[in-house]
Amino acid sequence: MLTVNNVGRRFPGGVEALRDASLRLTESDFVALLGPSGCGKSTLLRLIAGLDQPDSGRLAWDDGPPEPGGIGYVFQDATLLPWATAEDNVFLPLRLRGLSRDAAMPRVHAALHGVGLAGFEKSRPRQLSGGMRMRVSIARALVTKPRLLLMDEPFAALDEFTRHKLQADLLEVWHQAGCTVVFVTHSIYEAAFLARRIVLMTPRPGRIDREIASSLTSGPETRLAPAYAALVAEITRGMGEALR
Amino acid sequence: MMKWAPALFGLLALGLWEAAVRIAEVPVYQLPGPIAIIGAFVADPLGLLQALASTLFVTFAALLVASVLGAGMAAGMSASRLAQAAIQPWAVALQVTPLPAIAPLIIIWVGEPLVALIVCATIVAFFPLFANTATGLASAPPELNDLFRLYGANRWRTMALLRVPAALPYFLSGLRISGGLALVGAVVAELVAGSGGFASGLAYRILESSFRLEMPRMFAALVLLALAGILINFGLGALGQAILKRRGAA
Numbered sequence: 001m002l003t004v005n006n007v008g009r010r011f012p013g014g015v016e017a018l019r020d021a022s023l024r025l026t027e028s029d030f031v032a033l034l035g036p037s038g039c040g041k042s043t044l045l046r047l048i049a050g051l052d053q054p055d056s057g058r059l060a061w062d063d064g065p066p067e068p069g070g071i072g073y074v075f076q077d078a079t080l081l082p083w084a085t086a087e088d089n090v091f092l093p094l095r096l097r098g099l100s101r102d103a104a105m106p107r108v109h110a111a112l113h114g115v116g117l118a119g120f121e122k123s124r125p126r127q128l129s130g131g132m133r134m135r136v137s138i139a140r141a142l143v144t145k146p147r148l149l150l151m152d153e154p155f156a157a158l159d160e161f162t163r164h165k166l167q168a169d170l171l172e173v174w175h176q177a178g179c180t181v182v183f184v185t186h187s188i189y190e191a192a193f194l195a196r197r198i199v200l201m202t203p204r205p206g207r208i209d210r211e212i213a214s215s216l217t218s219g220p221e222t223r224l225a226p227a228y229a230a231l232v233a234e235i236t237r238g239m240g241e242a243l244r
Numbered sequence: 245m246m247k248w249a250p251a252l253f254g255l256l257a258l259g260l261w262e263a264a265v266r267i268a269e270v271p272v273y274q275l276p277g278p279i280a281i282i283g284a285f286v287a288d289p290l291g292l293l294q295a296l297a298s299t300l301f302v303t304f305a306a307l308l309v310a311s312v313l314g315a316g317m318a319a320g321m322s323a324s325r326l327a328q329a330a331i332q333p334w335a336v337a338l339q340v341t342p343l344p345a346i347a348p349l350i351i352i353w354v355g356e357p358l359v360a361l362i363v364c365a366t367i368v369a370f371f372p373l374f375a376n377t378a379t380g381l382a383s384a385p386p387e388l389n390d391l392f393r394l395y396g397a398n399r400w401r402t403m404a405l406l407r408v409p410a411a412l413p414y415f416l417s418g419l420r421i422s423g424g425l426a427l428v429g430a431v432v433a434e435l436v437a438g439s440g441g442f443a444s445g446l447a448y449r450i451l452e453s454s455f456r457l458e459m460p461r462m463f464a465a466l467v468l469l470a471l472a473g474i475l476i477n478f479g480l481g482a483l484g485q486a487i488l489k490r491r492g493a494a
């Protein structure tokens with residue numbers, strides 16, 4: 001789907017966020033980007049989304065750069081429009097693509113249903129819990145049926161119980177949607193539970209240090225399984241070496 | 245009890261005031277008591293209320309013009325950096341210039357006194373509306389701006405669907421502040437115009453009564469002015485609340 005070729009990004013002011021970062025994304029992949037704070041994870045995500053341009057290297061899309069709506073983006077905070085209902089927040093991407101309300105509503109409701117929010121269509125963000133707001137945000141990212149879903153520490157601000165629930169539901173949604181997910185996280189446990197491929201980054205200037213493949217099929221019991229513990233151990237060891 | 249406390253306290257204070265004036269035998273041309281003030285109002289309610297209507301007309305006309313100009317210029321400024329560089333210093337210059345200093349000039353230039361008063365009050369009311377709206381238009385978090393870019397929204401769509409709705413609460417609180425300022429501006433302009441012979445508005449009544457040493461009438465006009473200010477402040481506050489509530493619950 002996409003090859004990220006030796007991209008570098010140096011911000012005005014001199015901070016070099018990325019240097020020679022390379023990554024390949026394939027269809028229906030689930031990649032966790034794992035690295036210490038400030039190593040350029042968000043920067044890499046923004047480059048992939050086209051929200052920022054690299055100073056060196058390039059991004060090569062197999063079928064040309066995606067149309068608007070071809071990429072979904074979920075931020076650390078839900079960043080909903082506070083004055084709009086859940087429904088209108090999810091409608092936004094379709095609205096910006098020129099769809100009428102009537103034409104969009106079936107898809108909007110399906111997306112909300114898909115993240116477990118049927119019945120909350122008319123709720124305002126402040127009437128929803130943090131976890132529910134994040135679900136709206138995920139529905140908003142998925143409503144255009146993107147081929148690529150970029151998530152930047154989406155669950156970092158949630159409590160442990162809510163986080164586990166959303167992780168399980170995200171895997172469900174991913175199976176349904178069949179898109180590629182790039183999931184930025186600080187958490188080794190989260191990366192181990194969710195991803196097919198765990199990509200470890202070095203401290204700034206960020207590079208891709210190594211990649212760990214996972215063969216787990218995550219379910220309710222996964223966190224208790226020895227294979228999960230072994231994967232966590234492997235990532236921990238790898239991270240220790242990447243930080244050195 | 246808590247609810248009635250301000251009213252009870254007010255009545256008590258009025259009673260004490262009346263008592264003090266009577267006991268100390270303060271001459272009415274120095275400080276009239278509440279009863280004398282009410283008497284002055286009752287003696288000529290129409291004259292005072294007409295003057296109040298005139299002042300309120302100037303106030304609200306100015307508020308309307310300032311809203312359109314302030315919000316419009318803030319929007320123009322937020323749409324273009326060049327416009328921002330061009331407008332901002334002038335807006336600040338306008339804000340720091342004391343109205344009494346420029347009011348005579350404006351009254352001479354404009355000619356038509358009522359329009360001149362509106363222009364003066366607009367100048368005072370303009371800045372909070374302008375500054376608040378400008379702040380509000382830029383208040384949406386960068387992530388939301390990124391989201392609009394991600395979906396290919398152009399500048400106008402982003403304006404209509406993100407920046408303007410984000411600015412609404414800021415604009416409304418600017419409106420409340422400017423409501424009080426427009427009244428002050430109207431009164432100041434009336435004072436300047438009144439000493440030039442233009443006889444309309446509450447400020448002119450105040451000026452007139454002070455020349456004639458009609459202190460109770462002067463106080464009656466002052467009380468009306470204060471009440472108008474309070475009503476404008478609370479009215480615009482309630483209006484803002486209602487609009488935001490409607491948007492948040494419809």
Ligand SMILES: Nc1ncnc2c1ncn2[C@@H]1O[C@H](COP(=O)(O)OP(=O)(O)OP(=O)(O)O)[C@@H](O)[C@H]1O
Nearest residue numbers: 011012013015017036037038039040041042043044
């Ligand atoms: N727009 C910007 N201008 C200047 N410097 C920036 C900008 N964006 C990011 N940086 C810097 O680039 C570096 C990498 O930032 P980035 O946000 O990509 O890190 P991160 O890995 O996402 O960190 P975290 O895990 O804390 O979110 C940081 O040092 C940051 O200060």
Ligand SMILES: [Mg+2]
Nearest residue numbers: 041042043152
């Ligand atoms: Mg980040």
